[in-house]
Amino acid sequence: MLFRRRLLGLDLPSFVVAVVATVLVFIGTIVYGTRSDHSELPYFVKTILPGGRCQCETSTTFECDTCLDCAASPPAPPNWSEDVQKNWTFQFGRDGLNEALTPDQCSASFPGLFEDVYRAAKHRRANHITKEELSSFEFVNGMVRVVIHDGELYVLQSSMSDHNYRKKAIAALYAIHRAITSVPHRNSIPNIEFVFTVEDMARDPAKPLWALARRAQDQNLWLMPDFGFWSWDVRALGPYTEVVSEVIRRESFEPWENKQKKLVWRGKLAYAPKLRRALVDATKGKSWSAVSAIQWHDPHSMQVDFVGPVDQCNYLFIAHAEGNYQPLILLQHSGGIFVLISPGRSYSGSMKYRQICRSVIISHKLQWIQHYHYLLISNGTNQNFVEVERDFSDLDVTMEHLLANPEDAKRIADNNVKTFRERYLTAAAEACYWRALIRAYAEVSFEPELYELNDAVGVKGHHSWPDRRGVRFETFVYVAIVMKRIRSE
Template identity: 30%
Template sequence: MMVFRLTYAYVAIIVCVTTLIFIAHIHPGTSFYLPLLPSSYTTNYYTYTFPDPLEAENRHLTEEQCQERYPDLYLEADRAQEWYMAKGGISKKMVDGAEEEGNARLVILNNQLISHLVQQLFVKAYIGGINTRTQAAIAAVYGTVLTATEPLPDVDFVIQTSDAGSGNHPHFALCRKGNQKDLWLMPDFGFFSWPEPGVGSYSEVRTKTLNYELDMGLEVNDKLEVTESDWFNKTQQLFWRGSPMVEVRNVAMQDLLRASENQPWSDVQALDWGKVGQDEAERLKNNGDLKSPAEHCKYAFLAHVEGWAYSGRLKYLQQCRSVIVAHPLEYIQHYHHLLNGRDGDPNQNYVEVPLPLEKNLPKVMKDLLNEKNEEKLQRIADNNWKSMRQGWISPAAK
């Protein structure tokens, strides 16, 4: 019944978003006044107080409750706000310029979402975009409006849904590099749904990964705090699958493949997505053990590497009570400042391996698999579970 309810909810939101898009094509422009920037923001970071896991699925928190429960979350929003405040704020002209390089322009007015787009630009951007990304991003914003318990401020904004954020205008983008100060960051489209690779909705991934962990022997209390570990039931290897179509553009992916070749601790392989998508026979021939997000939880170690830009899989890996192993990330997402790879830190929630991986990864994996580090590894896995899955990337935190 839960699957059906999630499906119906997903379809309903998609229908609503499609209706908004249709209205945008026939509705004239709306006149309104918008402030240059919201008036309040927080600067309190790194309290390292884990969010209350009971709130993980609560989409109806007030602004005060959000500030209280997730005080560490807002660094990127505050950074962008301070950047634009120092420049005198955001003007309508700047938003108009952003629209020329965006995938959708949205207005929240009187606590309602209005799709406020130039018809031709939207049609070109939406149809020419990547799969259903823009639609999913709009649906996520619409979900925020629907679940808000307080009036939202009027705001006129532009979103980008390409892999890498770009431009010198105030876009809401999926990621940015450190020198891209003009970009605001938003949760990526996958926090709503990513149907094309078969991932499905974010809520569905969370449910399936939890059930997979429980089936492996994980025991949790009513707050989903771990009471019995399933660590020793996991395959003690590093797992990763990725596309050569991306790897030729990214040093880290090629580096990972070289570093893990013929290693006993490795289940790292390249995939040909074209063949995988043909039929079952080709899928089985081409690394037939292609894993769903939930099946990743079988492995004690999950590799994360960037692709063309950021990689959207990290949030899915963090749904497992496993240890994430990654290189230093070049692209920043809205919550990356909460990743803690400092070795030995009691709040460490993933393992960061310096580049080049071919040189450093074998030594790191040998050390991680040493029996003396079992307690450390379980602490890292627990921190990932508490701080990420049940905390900063939970539905409530979105």
């Protein structure tokens, strides 16, 4: 006698087919929702997008240990001479491009900038970083292993098969090289060995990796400045200081009173669909909205919707939303089942371009921390941006308040310029941060050797000379440029 098991009115084979079909439809819906750039999506698709309800485990609202108030009249370190204490203070026009400030000048000029450096060093003070620990990394695309020795920069290992990773990594190397070669006495730079990544989100945050951004729980990561401070070959960008100069020039003939009283934002929805679609939905139909999605590979969208970093400064309000692209990964389980993994979305490197405008930056509560985020202040006398909920549910009320109180908006915009464009996002501040990072890392890490014995070299009874590790930075970038030209020919 043949028994056929039935479940919910279906025989077992039909039930399995139905379950598999449902899972495939679910996966396909997520893929469609995360990849689509269309501003309108069915409600059901929006509800199952990765990112929950646009909330995060922790948000980074800082109470900085070193007050920002001190930036207006920075305290002089105790070992300064009386003349220096009396006569020297940071001035944007004179010192903003000076990458050779002394450690004392850096500390006096940029209080609060080095908070994450101090945090990372404190975390490893009882457990110093070892060479074996660095060697244990899974070396993936976007990672570079580096030695700084006697004031020179050497590349030991790199994984940059992707063209975008290569550009970002080389820009980061140039920034490090500039920071260590701009000081008069390069031998004062400690010898260190470290690994950095230019991935938007570090693959293994449990390792002592130098990264572009971290979450609050990623205690082992060491934050480094974004590669874009050197340069970024995206439309209307380039060297960061060049963009800043153009914004200042534009301000000279387009004053505050002429700005459009609207909130502007441009971005790709697929880079953080749950979060960015919430922004688009919250601004839909509002008289104060100049918010629009953009499709980078659509010539019409780029012609109609694109707003460059300088042009966005024409608006009174600029929105910011996290989200750099992290691809969905389809893994095959050992049992033959396919599992869809979304590694999530990371920080957005566009914030620094918004902060050079004399405009009010409106951002949701941030989940990702960059090296200078400790200087973000959302209330009080020194308020330099406006913070709203991650689902933008209070954006309408916030905009109505700012439009009804233009003096508040002007004060916040002026503080934004004073804090970021004219101090903490200058080339001088970036170089100071790199050197502070190097010094703090050296305090909790091993002393690297530039030369090592190679057992394969030499004959028994003969002297074997040690090999130098790595390639000097100058040679590394030269070869990288030449190889790129060869491949393009």
